[in-house]
Amino acid sequence: MHAFEYASPKTLKEAFALLGSQWGEADVLAGGTDLLSLMKDAVQTPKRVVSLRGLTALSGIAKSGSGLKIGALTTIDALMSNAAIRASYPSLHQAAMGITSPQIRNMGTVGGDLCQRPRCWYYRQGFGLLAMKDGKSLVADGDNRYHAIFGAGNAHFVSASSFGPALIALGAKIKLESATGAREVDAAQFFRAPKSDSEREIDLKPNEILTEILLPATSAKNATYEVRQKDALDWPLATASVALTMSGNTVSKAMIVLGHAGPTPVVAESAAAWLSGKSITADTAAAAAAEAVKTAKPLSGNAYKVTLAKTAVKRALLRAAGIEV
Numbered sequence: 001m002h003a004f005e006y007a008s009p010k011t012l013k014e015a016f017a018l019l020g021s022q023w024g025e026a027d028v029l030a031g032g033t034d035l036l037s038l039m040k041d042a043v044q045t046p047k048r049v050v051s052l053r054g055l056t057a058l059s060g061i062a063k064s065g066s067g068l069k070i071g072a073l074t075t076i077d078a079l080m081s082n083a084a085i086r087a088s089y090p091s092l093h094q095a096a097m098g099i100t101s102p103q104i105r106n107m108g109t110v111g112g113d114l115c116q117r118p119r120c121w122y123y124r125q126g127f128g129l130l131a132m133k134d135g136k137s138l139v140a141d142g143d144n145r146y147h148a149i150f151g152a153g154n155a156h157f158v159s160a161s162s163f164g165p166a167l168i169a170l171g172a173k174i175k176l177e178s179a180t181g182a183r184e185v186d187a188a189q190f191f192r193a194p195k196s197d198s199e200r201e202i203d204l205k206p207n208e209i210l211t212e213i214l215l216p217a218t219s220a221k222n223a224t225y226e227v228r229q230k231d232a233l234d235w236p237l238a239t240a241s242v243a244l245t246m247s248g249n250t251v252s253k254a255m256i257v258l259g260h261a262g263p264t265p266v267v268a269e270s271a272a273a274w275l276s277g278k279s280i281t282a283d284t285a286a287a288a289a290a291e292a293v294k295t296a297k298p299l300s301g302n303a304y305k306v307t308l309a310k311t312a313v314k315r316a317l318l319r320a321a322g323i324e325v
Helices: 012-018 035-040 076-080 083-088 090-097 102-107 110-115 164-169 269-275 282-292 304-320
Strands: 005-007 026-029 048-051 061-064 067-071 173-178 181-186 209-215 221-227 238-247 250-259
Touching: 012 048, 012 173, 012 209, 026 035, 061 083, 067 083, 067 110, 076 090, 076 102, 076 110, 083 090, 090 164, 090 221, 090 238, 110 164, 110 209, 164 221, 164 238, 164 250, 221 304, 238 304, 250 269, 250 282, 250 304, 269 282, 282 304
Parallel strands: 005 048, 026 048
Antiparallel strands: 061 067, 067 209, 173 181, 173 209, 221 238, 238 250
16 A cells, blocks of 8 residues: 555534645545445555545435435444335335345445445556546456446446446535535436546545435335345445325326446436326336437446346336336
8 A cells, every 4th residue: 555644624614625726646545345445456546535434424314405414434334224204205214124244334434335436357456547448448448347338438337336327316416615615416426437547436626525315305206126146235227216296196296217237327308207297117217217218338348237126126116116126
């Protein structure tokens, strides 16, 4: 591991002063479940690590207007055990249930999940975020079993966030703060597909800290469904989070978001529009799922993920509607 300076500020103001204007000058440490492994492998080599562990105000879940505010340092375990989350936002609870490691549940944070770097093995082995060599993509021509089926230029990694798809489906906002002020970003706009290795895959600047997640009040039926290779700690092969606003037994509005399918969570707008005015049955859920993956463009080794993503959408819709899956 490269040498680095360690700082433990007691206030946000102190933390802002320790950040840099360029990536590589400083990195924020929350639970450490991702950053430390990146530093050990020399994928990230910050000159300074700014620990947020002393900023207790960034932890906890509380009412905010008619919705909820989740502090960025809230642990995954605390999110899972929160009664309000389980009652009104089951899609988040179900996403957290997929993180099976007790150690990560107790140390990992909600903000950290949103900011974690891609799990692409080319990136993790030091080939850069886009994994390009001599003008060609190592992913497109190599082992791409777990990569994106929805492309975005040369970005073939998949967004690693467990909570991103659910937060997008729920219409959440992400609060980012710096020494010059705060801004709120729609969860759908927080994730981005970089065009170069110097960019990040989230809308976070080097001098900013993710401080809160803001959940609006909702009466929508919502759910998450994951397809994974094993129940032990691993990342899913495909996920789907949905939110259904119902008028009686028919859908008046739907949000369908696929996870682990593209460099950002993929909003299936055409599938959501197709569901409008229909009731949720096994047949309509299957048809909407087929629509959701219609524009998928798998790579040479991951066509199977199209079927898994379709299954995740169908079962998430049925789960949200209270139909056994």
